[in-house]
Amino acid sequence: MDYGYIKNGKVYRNAFLDFPEKEIGTVKDSEEATMQYFTDRFQGLLNEITEVQHKIESQSNKGSFLMKVINLKESLPTMDAMGDFESVHNKLVEIESELNTYIDQNRHKNLQIKTALLEELKSVASSHEWKSATEAIKEIQQKWIKTGAVDSEHKDRIEGEYKQLTNQFFERKSAFYAEIEKMMQEKEADYEEFLKKAREKISKGNSNFKTLKADLMSEWKELGKIKHEKHAAFWDEFQRLLKSAMRSSKSAGQGKASVEENIKRRQEILDKLSALSESLEPKINLNQVRKEWKMAGFVPKQKNYEMNETFHRLTSLISEKIFLGQLLQKKARKDMSEQDLEKLRIRLLYDLLNRDVAELKTFEENVEKFNTAKGLDHLLDQKLFQQKRKVEVKKEILNQLKGLQNSN
Structure with a gap:
């Protein structure tokens, strides 16, 4: 027997390479049947190796079979079988070497692909075109996942840079939309404050519905845009208040202030603010002034725009001076x-x-x-x-x- 022998009813496999001979079983039935059993076990090993080779040749992800080949090679010294283990060992070493070469080449190729993807990512991740940039980054992420591993010496650097770029982009995107949401909420608060003041004006009673409605509509238009569903809800509530005001005005029957009187009232406020704005530390309750301004009555659209611009500039100037004076006192x-x-x-x-x-x-x-x-x-x-x-x-x-x- 070329690959083993039987002695005292026991079956031994011959030594091969650096591995000593091994007792692999005992004789059962007959020596011929026993040897055939262990020879068949060896043939099963050969069949398994042939199957692995076929998969390596037919599939694209060849590197995934490396551990299978290594495990087969390392199992040879302990395997209970009879056959040319030396040839099988050499064959598995050869396959392992080919796979390592393939993996090295593939990882080098993966490094080139991921390096190119990083350059593309750097450009996209700095964009403020959030929608298109997000789609581009998701596409890069898919390509990155499909691309295999790189050598361990490059892994930490290239994976770290990829993670940093994607995280920074999505953090900036989140911060931007958080700011937009904050601005929206501030605007919604303006609408709520507007409705509160509108209720107060209506509750005081005023038969001059046309002037009241014009004033409120003018203020409404200055509130700015918010989300459609929120805007619709506030608008419905505003219309309900206007209907209530109209009913109240019909029963009150009071006279109405003229447009000229309203312009005069607003001009008086502007003159007062203009004089105060010359002072370094003006003394005035701006909240009260803003309330008086809103109560000044209807003014035609163009005149209203001009006077509002002047009012906002003067109140901003005075407000900044008041704040600067307070800061000066602290410092x-x-x-x-x-x-x-x-x-x-x-x-x-x-x-x-x-x-x-x-x-x-x-x-x-x-x-x-x-x-x-x-x-x-x-x-x-x-x-x-x-x-x-x-x-x-x-x-x-x-x-x-x-x-x-x-x-x-």
């Missing part, structure tokens, strides 16, 4: 001279202005680079306009402070 030392106080006031204003300019620049860049959902463009334009006004108002105050400083 100033008790022993500071008037000259030092004014220098500190200018420094504080510079800090506030630089902050607003930076925020404006960032917002402008974002507005230019992304596509927003329908209905949000007006909201963003309004936010941008408010940010620009904050900068313009602070510049106006700064010019006033510098003029006073140069005159002293």
Whole structure:
């Protein structure tokens, strides 16, 4: 027997390579039948190897069979079978070597593919076109998953960079839409406040329904856009209030203030604000002034627009001066001279202005680079306009402070 022998009723497999001979069983029935049994077991091993080779040749993911080949090779010394184990061992070593070469080549190819995907990802991940960029990144993610592993020496770097880029993009996207949602909620709060004040006006009783409705409609149009379903709900409530006001006005039968009187009332408020805006630390309750402004009555559309613009500019100017004065009180030392106080006031204003300019620049860049959902463009334009006004108002105050400083 070339690959083993029988001695004292026991069956032994011959040594091969560095592996010693091995007792693999005992004689049962006859020596011929026993040897045939262990020979058949060896043939089963050959069949299994042939099947693995066929799968390696026919399937694209050849590297997945490496562990199967290694396990077969390592099982040879302990296998209870009779046959040419040395040839089988050499064959499995050869297959293992071919698979390792294939895997090395494939991992190098995978590295090239993933490197190219990273370059594509870097470009897409910096985009503010959230919808198209998200679709592109999802496509890259699918390609990344389908691409196999790379060598361990590159794995941490390339996988880490991929994870960092995707995480940063989705974090920026989440932050952007969180800001949009916050802005929407703020706008919704404006609608709720509007309805609250509308109820208060109506509850006071006013037969001049036309003027009241015009005033309320003018305020409604200034509220800006919100989500459609929210807008519809607020509109329905507003219409219910108007119907209630109309019924009340019919029963009250009071006279109505003329448009000229309404313009005069608003102009008086503007004159008062204009005079106060010249002061560095104006003393006024702006909330009360805003309430008086809204109660001033109907003014024609164009005139209303012009007067509202002036009103918002003056109240913004006064509000900024009040805030600056409060900040100065917190920052100033008790022993500071008037000259030092004014220098500190200018420094504080510079800090506030630089902050607003930076925020404006960032917002402008974002507005230019992304596509927003329908209905949000007006909201963003309004936010941008408010940010620009904050900068313009602070510049106006700064010019006033510098003029006073140069005159002293």
